[in-house]
Amino acid sequence: MAKAHEQYELTNQLGKGGMGEVWLAFDKHLDRKVAVKFMSSPATARSLPTAQARFRREARTTARLEHPGVPTVYDVGIDGESRMFVVMQYVPGRTLAKVLKKHGRFPVSWAASAAAQICEVLTYAHGLGVIHRDLKPANLMLTPTGSIKVLDFGIAAALEPEPGPALTGTGVVTGTPGFVAPEQVISQQASPRSDLYALGCVLYELLAGVPPFTSETPMGLLYLHAKEKPQPLSERCPHLPSELADLVMRLLAKLPADRPESAEEVSALVAAWIDWPEAHPGVAVESAPAPDEYNPTMPYTRKFAARHRVVAAEPEQPHVAPPADVIAAAPATAEPGAGSGAGSGADPRRARIDELASNGRFTQAAELLGELLLERGEGLDPVDPTYVADRLTLLGYHRAAGQLRPALEGYTRLGAELAAVRPATDSQALACRLGIARCLRESGRTTEALVAYEELLPLQRRAFGPAAQDTLSTRYEIAVLHAGAGSVALARQQLATLRDDQHAALASGDPAHELVARLLVRLERLSPN
Incomplete structure (x- = not known):
């Protein structure tokens, strides 16, 4: 070994x-x-x-x-x-996939209890800016005591292709084809509501005994999730409470904005069916699991369960891993660590900060740089260019560490300070706007991110020119967000224009050409007309 x-x-x-x-x-x-x-x-x-x-x-x-x-x-x-x-x-138990295979569809109370437990985890994770990206029955472990464990957080993101769309004829896409949200198929952009779509797929299969879509090929599944509506759950399972069937179909809405707002909302809704009086419709009584084991209602129905149920406290400063494009595709105006040496003098902590950042240890780098800036900040003009460069670097570290809330607040505050004394086209003011847009996108606030990028674009054109890398990158992000929001035709039009402009402005080997080309191929396959 x-x-x-x-x-x-x-x-x-x-x-x-x-x-x-x-x-x-x-x-x-x-x-x-x-x-x-x-x-x-x-x-x-x-x-x-x-x-x-x-x-x-x-x-x-x-x-x-x-x-x-x-x-x-x-x-x-x-x-x-x-x-x-x-x-x-090590978690002893059975995945929901194995339980489904052995016993068939779940009783309403079982499905609701499982969904409520999954929603508790998603509410916690989404509050920290963490998206699962690959929720499915095989990643949900049911323990003998009835508790649900959500497995493989971050695994889909860790194994995704190089930054940028990467759908090929074999169906390479982040997530499992049978449970992937339309926006992940189309633009490879995931948000908390992408996890809710996957939860809808899981709930559909738990209640119906079959997934919402089936196909002989991964590419076929991806197309169905992106373009087709599943058979209504109320038609497939008329015995179900109509409100529950409607909730599942809302979770399966093609547009993220049409799904429930949050996992917390879904948890409150499914709670109504945890004690639903129904015999298991899919299995014979003698083949069902014993009532005192592998029963997901147990955490809610056991004596004193509510009193003893453990709820994790939210940490004061959430930490999550950075999206892939933080390092690989970010323009230089917001690269983590880009300004850490500004005004450094002979302080030996600077070298340590740079070392930590180069090794991906952004939380520690931010803590050390924050202490250094606190010492330097007394009596210093808060919009001094050198000091602002360090503040931008600190915010870049927060974002790279997944601390999106303090990063967004910091970019907003610094941007307001700069707006009071500098023109809108100032490079550091634009770096704040770009940081805000990225934090919003990575938090899953797609609509707000799109507005932020669209407000940034004309300022970048004035400041850097229409052929600058930062300007072209912002145009790409806008197209991606439009595609993920369902405006595929508009995204294709924007990308086609961007492709032509990039060929005129960038070197032939620039990776931006491949990013645009691959996304265009993806959108043309999914929406050929």
Whole structure:
């Protein structure tokens, strides 16, 4: 066994799928069972370093989620064969996929209880800016006590293709084709409401015993999720409460804005059916699980369950991993670490800050730079260009660490200070506007992000020119957001114009050409007319 695994003795394989394989292992140092998940390697050696860096960032995402419905992450690493692995809490139980396969569709009370527990986890995660991206029955573990554990947070993002749309003839897209939201198919943009769409797919299958769409090919499934409406659940299962069937169909709305606003809202709605009096319609009584085990209503119906149910406290400063484009595709005006050396003098902490940032340890870099700026800030003009450069760097670290709330507040505050004394086309003022737009996009606030980018674009044109990289990048982001919001024809028109302008302005080998071309191919396949 490779040196990285000397602490863990693999015993038997628990599962294997497209994203990797899971082993039951024994932690020899701490004398406990653990689960070790090995990630599938990228298709090319050239993309391996990027994949490994993304994997480490996404593993930190899960490690910072402190909720009883999310397995604890203990360790992460890369073995001697360049396989990425994560060591996590071993959770005994059965996935909802296996329960469905063995027993068929769930009773209403079971499905509602499972959905309520999933929504508790999503409410917590979405509050921290963390999106699952691959919610499905195989990632939902039902324990013997009836608790639901949501597995594989961050795994889909860690294994996604290079930044930018990457749909090919084999259907490469972040997430599982049978549970992926339309906006993920079309523009590869995910938001909290993308998880709600996946939850709708899960609920549909729990209640009907079959998924909302089936196809012989992954590409066929992606097309159906992007373009077609599923058979109404009320037609497939007329015995269901009509309000519950309607809720599931709202979750499956093509446009994110037409879905429920939040997981918290869904949780409140499904609570009405947790004690629904219904026998299991899909299985014989003798084949159903015993009522005192693997019953998702148990956390709600057990004596004193409400008194003892554990709810995770939200940390004061949420930490999540950065989206892939933070490092790989961000224009220089907002690159994390771009201004950390400004006005540095001889302070040795600067080198440490740069080292932390270069290793992706943005939370520590932000903490150290914040302390340094606090010391320097007394008596200093808050809009001094050198000091502003450091403030922008600090906000970039917050954003890269996934601390979107303080980053957004900081960009907004600094932008207002600069607007009072500088022209709107000032480069640092524009960096604030760009930071605001990105924070909104990464928080899933798509409509607000689109407005922010569209207000930024004319200012960039005036400041940098229509052929500048920052201007072209903003045009790409606007097209992506339009595509994700369902305005596919408009997005295709914008991308076609952008493609021509980029060919005239950029070198032939610039990666921006491939980003635009690949998204155009994706949209043309999904909307050929």
